[in-house]
Amino acid sequence: MPTPTPTRAAGLDALEDFVPRAGAAYARDRNHDDGPSRSNVSGLSPYLRHRLVTEQEVVEAVLAHTGLGAAEKFVQEVFWRTYWKGWLEQNPEVWRRYRHDVAQLTAGDLPPGHHDAVEGRSGIDAMDAWVRELVDTGYLHNHTRMWFASIWVFTLGLPWQLGADFFHRHLLDGDAASNTLSWRWVAGLQTRGKTYLATASNISRFTDGRFSPAGLATTARALDEEALPARTPVDPADxxxxxxxxxxxxxxxxxxxxxxxxxxxxxxxxxxxxxxxxxxxxxxxxxxxxxxxxxxxxxxxxxxxxxxxxxxxxxxxxxxxxxxxxxxxxxxxxxxxxxxxxxxxxxxxxxxxxxxxxxxxxxxxxxxxxxRRWDGTAWPHAARGFFPFRERIPALVRQL
Ligand SMILES: Cc1cc2nc3c(=O)[nH]c(=O)nc-3n(C[C@H](O)[C@H](O)[C@H](O)COP(=O)(O)OP(=O)(O)OC[C@H]3O[C@@H](n4cnc5c(N)ncnc54)[C@H](O)[C@@H]3O)c2cc1C
Incomplete structure (x- = not known):
C-alpha cells in the first residue's frame, strides 16, 4: 500500500483504483494481512477519517461498479465507521471516561512493560514488528489491530486505554469512535462480557505464516466498568x-x-x-x-x-x-x-x-x-448493537 498523499485528489484516485476490487475479492481476502504492500483492502481510511473523501462517495462509487449484492461486505465495513460514530454520539460518557483515564494514566508512573511495548521491545516478535509498522507508516491492517489490542490487554496485561491512546497518536485514520470502541470491543466492554482472544494459529493463518507468536494468553476475561448512564438520543436537527x-x-x-x-x-x-x-x-x-x-x-x-x-x-x-x-x-x-x-x-x-x-x-x-444527511439519517439507528444496524443498511443505502 503506497504512503497516502493527503489530498482529496489522491483519495479519489485511490478510490478509483480500489473500486474493481471491492466485490467478491474483498469479501474473500480482506482478513489477510500479507504485509505492508497489501491490496486486499482499500487503504481509504485516512481519507475517510478527514472526509477528504466521504462515505457517501465511496459507497456510491462501489455500488455503481459492483452493486450491493457483491459489494455487501465492503459496504458493511464502511457502515461500521458510521455505526461507531452514531453509537458514541449517543454515549458520550464513554469518551469522557476514556479522556479522563488516559490523562490519569499518563500523568503518573506508567505500568511496567508499557515502555518496552511501545518501543517495540515486548519480546513478542509480531507485536514488535507491528509497533514498527504503525510508527513508521501510520497504518495497521484491521485484523492486526484486533490481534494487537488483544495481546496488549490479555497477554501483556496493560490498560486498554493506553493501547487505544498509542493507536490514536500514531494512526493516520485515528478516530475517537472507531478506535476507542474497537479497543473496548476487544476488551469485553463494548459487547459486555464478549472478548476477542488472539491465537498464534489464527495469526499464522492470516499473516500467511509471517508470524506465529509463542506465549500468548490462552484465556481472555472480560474487563468490567461502572454502568453507563442512559443513552442520549441523536439530535434530530441537522x-x-x-x-x-x-x-x-x-x-x-x-x-x-x-x-x-x-x-x-x-x-x-x-x-x-x-x-x-x-x-x-x-x-x-x-x-x-x-x-x-x-x-x-x-x-x-x-x-x-x-x-x-x-x-x-x-x-x-x-x-x-x-x-x-x-x-x-x-x-x-x-x-x-x-x-x-x-x-x-x-x-x-x-x-x-x-x-x-x-x-x-x-x-x-x-x-x-x-x-451531513448521511450522519443525521444513520446515527439514530446505532442505538443498540451492530447487527440490528446492519439489517438497516440496504434501506439506508436507498435513502441516502
Ligand atoms: C483496535 C482497533 C482500532 C481501530 N482504530 C481505528 C481508527 O482509529 N480509525 C479507523 O478509521 N478505524 C479504526 N479501526 C477499524 C479498521 O481497522 C480500519 O478502519 C481499517 O483497518 C482501515 O483500513 P482500510 O481503509 O484499508 O479498510 P477497508 O477494509 O478497506 O474498509 C473500508 C473502510 O471502512 C471503514 N472500516 C472498515 N473496517 C472498519 C471497522 N472495523 N470499524 C470502523 N470502520 C471500519 C473504514 O473507514 C475503512 O476505510 C480499528 C480497529 C480495531 C480493531
Missing amino acids: VVGRVGDRVGLLLHEEDLEAGSLLAERPDLVHTLLATAVSADAGARSPSGVSPVVAAFTAGAVADAAARTPDASGRPARVLTDAAPATVLSWARAEGLDTVVVPFAPVGPVAERLEALRPVLDAEGIALVTVR
Missing part, C-alpha cells in the same frame, strides 16, 4: 444555530470537504464572505501525535484550504492554531456575524467547538453546526 447575513465557513479536521456539505444545504449559505481551516491533531492525546500523523493532517488542511475559496475567490485561510481566540480574531477581522462549521462528532474537535461557542457568543457571533 442544522443548529441561526445563520445571519455575514457568514464565514470554518472547516476542521473532521470534515474537509466543503463542496458536498454545502451542496446539501443550498438554502443555508448563499455567500461565503470568508473561509478558513483550523486543526489541532495533537489534541487527540495528552502526549500529542506522531510526526507522520501531524504531517498528514497538515497536508490535508492545506489541500482543503486550496479547494475552499470564499465568494470572491480567495483561498481559505489556514489558521495558525485552533484556539478560540485565533478563530475569534479571524471572524472579527472578516466582520462576520456567523461562523458555520461542519458538525463534529464526539471527540477532540467537538470539545474544541464547545470551548469556542461561548467565546464567539460573547462577541455576538453565532456558531452554526451543519451535519
Whole structure:
C-alpha cells in the first residue's frame, strides 16, 4: 500500500483504483494481512477519517461498479465507521471516561512493560514488528489491530486505554469512535462480557505464516466498568444555530470537504464572505501525535484550504492554531456575524467547538453546526448493537 498523499485528489484516485476490487475479492481476502504492500483492502481510511473523501462517495462509487449484492461486505465495513460514530454520539460518557483515564494514566508512573511495548521491545516478535509498522507508516491492517489490542490487554496485561491512546497518536485514520470502541470491543466492554482472544494459529493463518507468536494468553476475561448512564438520543436537527447575513465557513479536521456539505444545504449559505481551516491533531492525546500523523493532517488542511475559496475567490485561510481566540480574531477581522462549521462528532474537535461557542457568543457571533444527511439519517439507528444496524443498511443505502 503506497504512503497516502493527503489530498482529496489522491483519495479519489485511490478510490478509483480500489473500486474493481471491492466485490467478491474483498469479501474473500480482506482478513489477510500479507504485509505492508497489501491490496486486499482499500487503504481509504485516512481519507475517510478527514472526509477528504466521504462515505457517501465511496459507497456510491462501489455500488455503481459492483452493486450491493457483491459489494455487501465492503459496504458493511464502511457502515461500521458510521455505526461507531452514531453509537458514541449517543454515549458520550464513554469518551469522557476514556479522556479522563488516559490523562490519569499518563500523568503518573506508567505500568511496567508499557515502555518496552511501545518501543517495540515486548519480546513478542509480531507485536514488535507491528509497533514498527504503525510508527513508521501510520497504518495497521484491521485484523492486526484486533490481534494487537488483544495481546496488549490479555497477554501483556496493560490498560486498554493506553493501547487505544498509542493507536490514536500514531494512526493516520485515528478516530475517537472507531478506535476507542474497537479497543473496548476487544476488551469485553463494548459487547459486555464478549472478548476477542488472539491465537498464534489464527495469526499464522492470516499473516500467511509471517508470524506465529509463542506465549500468548490462552484465556481472555472480560474487563468490567461502572454502568453507563442512559443513552442520549441523536439530535434530530441537522442544522443548529441561526445563520445571519455575514457568514464565514470554518472547516476542521473532521470534515474537509466543503463542496458536498454545502451542496446539501443550498438554502443555508448563499455567500461565503470568508473561509478558513483550523486543526489541532495533537489534541487527540495528552502526549500529542506522531510526526507522520501531524504531517498528514497538515497536508490535508492545506489541500482543503486550496479547494475552499470564499465568494470572491480567495483561498481559505489556514489558521495558525485552533484556539478560540485565533478563530475569534479571524471572524472579527472578516466582520462576520456567523461562523458555520461542519458538525463534529464526539471527540477532540467537538470539545474544541464547545470551548469556542461561548467565546464567539460573547462577541455576538453565532456558531452554526451543519451535519451531513448521511450522519443525521444513520446515527439514530446505532442505538443498540451492530447487527440490528446492519439489517438497516440496504434501506439506508436507498435513502441516502
Ligand atoms: C483496535 C482497533 C482500532 C481501530 N482504530 C481505528 C481508527 O482509529 N480509525 C479507523 O478509521 N478505524 C479504526 N479501526 C477499524 C479498521 O481497522 C480500519 O478502519 C481499517 O483497518 C482501515 O483500513 P482500510 O481503509 O484499508 O479498510 P477497508 O477494509 O478497506 O474498509 C473500508 C473502510 O471502512 C471503514 N472500516 C472498515 N473496517 C472498519 C471497522 N472495523 N470499524 C470502523 N470502520 C471500519 C473504514 O473507514 C475503512 O476505510 C480499528 C480497529 C480495531 C480493531
